[in-house]
Amino acid sequence: MRHLLDTTDFTLREIDDMIALAMDIIENKPKYAKACEGKKLATLFFEPSTRTRLSFEAAMLELGGSVLGFSEASSSSTAKGESVSDTIRTVSNYADIIAMRHPLEGAPYVAKKKTLVPLINAGDGGHAHPTQTLTDLLTIYREKGRFDKLTIGLCGDLKFGRTVHSLIKAMCRYQNIRFVLISPEELRLPDYIIRDVLAPSGAAYTEARTIEEAVPQLDILYMTRVQRERFASEEEYLKHKDAFILDLDKLQASKAELTIMHPLPRVNEIAEEVDDDPRAKYFEQALNGKYIRMALILTLLARREEVEQAPRETLFACGTCKNPHCISNFQRVPHLAGRSETDGAARCVYCESLIR
Ligand code: CP
Numbered sequence: 001m002r003h004l005l006d007t008t009d010f011t012l013r014e015i016d017d018m019i020a021l022a023m024d025i026i027e028n029k030p031k032y033a034k035a036c037e038g039k040k041l042a043t044l045f046f047e048p049s050t051r052t053r054l055s056f057e058a059a060m061l062e063l064g065g066s067v068l069g070f071s072e073a074s075s076s077s078t079a080k081g082e083s084v085s086d087t088i089r090t091v092s093n094y095a096d097i098i099a100m101r102h103p104l105e106g107a108p109y110v111a112k113k114k115t116l117v118p119l120i121n122a123g124d125g126g127h128a129h130p131t132q133t134l135t136d137l138l139t140i141y142r143e144k145g146r147f148d149k150l151t152i153g154l155c156g157d158l159k160f161g162r163t164v165h166s167l168i169k170a171m172c173r174y175q176n177i178r179f180v181l182i183s184p185e186e187l188r189l190p191d192y193i194i195r196d197v198l199a200p201s202g203a204a205y206t207e208a209r210t211i212e213e214a215v216p217q218l219d220i221l222y223m224t225r226v227q228r229e230r231f232a233s234e235e236e237y238l239k240h241k242d243a244f245i246l247d248l249d250k251l252q253a254s255k256a257e258l259t260i261m262h263p264l265p266r267v268n269e270i271a272e273e274v275d276d277d278p279r280a281k282y283f284e285q286a287l288n289g290k291y292i293r294m295a296l297i298l299t300l301l302a303r304r305e306e307v308e309q310a311p312r313e314t315l316f317a318c319g320t321c322k323n324p325h326c327i328s329n330f331q332r333v334p335h336l337a338g339r340s341e342t343d344g345a346a347r348c349v350y351c352e353s354l355i356r
Contacts, residue, residue, distance in 0.1 A: 002303045003119040004296065005108045007130045007170040014299075015137065015170075021295040022138050022288075029062070035298060036065030042095035043069035044087065045122070046078060046102045051264060051286050052122045052131065056099045059293040068095060083331050085114045092116040097300060099131075104327040106350025118300040125325045126160040126227065127351055132263050133166040134296060135289040136222075142288065143259045143281055144219065148175040153214045155182040155244050156224035156269055158189040163263040164224055165193055172201035179205040180214045184243045187226070192354060196340065211244060216253045221246070223262040223269050223282075247271040254279065261285055313338035315349055323353035 003009065010018070025032050041060040045053050049071070057067045069091075070076045078087065084102065088111040091098060097118045100111055105125035112119050123129040140147060152171060154164050158181055168189075171177050179198070181189055188207070189198075198205055208214040215221065226241050245268060246260070262270060262282040274280050318337035321328045328335055328350050337346040337355045346355040 001118055002300055002306050003108075003112050003115075003121075004130055004300065005112060005119075005121045006128050007133045007166060008173075009130075012173055015134070018134065018292065018295045018299055019138055019141050021298065022291045023141075025291050025294050032063055032294065032298075034064040036060060036063035036301065039063075039065040039096045039301060040094070041065060041067045041069075041297065042091050042098045043067060043071075043122075044076070044091060044098060044100040045069070045071045046073040046076075046100070046107075047123070048072070049101055049122070051289055052099075052101060052129075055286070055290040056120075056122065056131075056293050056297075058290050059297055062290070063294055063297060065096075065297075084110050084327065085331070085333075088119070089114040089116075097297060102327075103325070104330055105323060105325045106327040106348065106352075109350045110327055110331065110333055118304060120296065120300070123162060125351075126162050126165075127325075128166045129162045129263075130166055131289070131293060131296065132163045133170045134292045135285060136163070136167050136261065136263070137170060138288040138292045139261060139281060139285040140220065140259070142284075147171070148177065150174075150176075150219045151178040151180065151217050152220045152222060153180040153182055153208075153211075153218040154189075154222050154224070155211060155214075155246075157187045157226045157243075158183040158224070159187045160227040161224040164189070164222070167222065168193060169197050172197055172203045177203045179203060180208050180218065181205060182208045182211060182214050182244065184209075186239075187243070192352070196345075211246060211250045212253070215251060215258070216255070218254065218258055220259045220261060221254070223260065223266075225262075225265065225267050225269055242268065245269055245271060246274060248273050248277065251277070251279065313341065316346075318346060318348070318355045321348040321351060321353055321355065323348065323351050326351040326353060 092115045099120040099122045101122040105127035107124050108121035258279045260280045315336045336349040
């Protein structure tokens, strides 16, 4: 059975096939109206969401299937202390496919070990958000017609922004990609993404401290929200919340064909005056999220009988993970690590943090 925990769970060929399927869905909607008749999607959202949950549900309904689930942990037996393992083992008796969002990093790995049906990571803490990345890839494809030879500015909270981490991982697999990392010093991209993803891929990257200095060279400007819920204190959040606010003035020197993206929700990092500018594509991006999730549901259901690829690394027992948001520090799961092929470092199997 195939699952989606990270975009690298799919080969580039498989991603191309999924993009092609999404394009066919867009162009031939009636053809897919009964494609999932009799099938059920469970949406288990232990953390708030508008786009991801509702686009998954709209996707399944437009495929002729049905949906069940919950939109907050407090309305599930999590409130009584049930573990992710037990919840997933139970719900996989009721549904044909599961999309799960969880605040603890690595929760999808725990869920994958217990599920009886395909499992989709709909976001785990600050770690990964692969269906947002598939959404972003479909948007890039529709706007640019290619995945190579692009200069991508990533702006805002690059430390906690899981959409940014997943997008970098995905885009590093293509040729001639350049990143411009625009963030305050305190919200820089984590070192492990630079060391393990950017550096080995050979993708070029530079850092900038203002949007204006970066914008003339960009094909894509990917704005992100400062992630209030991931800061240790409200004071820390307030210090950074207005770090970057995109307005029309800051876009004056951009290429005419710049594509402005944002995973949304927006707080105040893009002024509303930008919304009607032809370069702004973030609401189209949200719509693309529904189409790519339709393609993902169809792909995983069709490949249910496939054997999952064996992990490339050998796992071994390790000490406590130092990531305070890792699921292994909250639920009864074995502390396990795997050794990276690129640098030989040991990483937590759940959240990928370095184990020292
Ligand atoms: N982009 C995204 O994940 O939005 P939601 O939090 O509304 O699902």
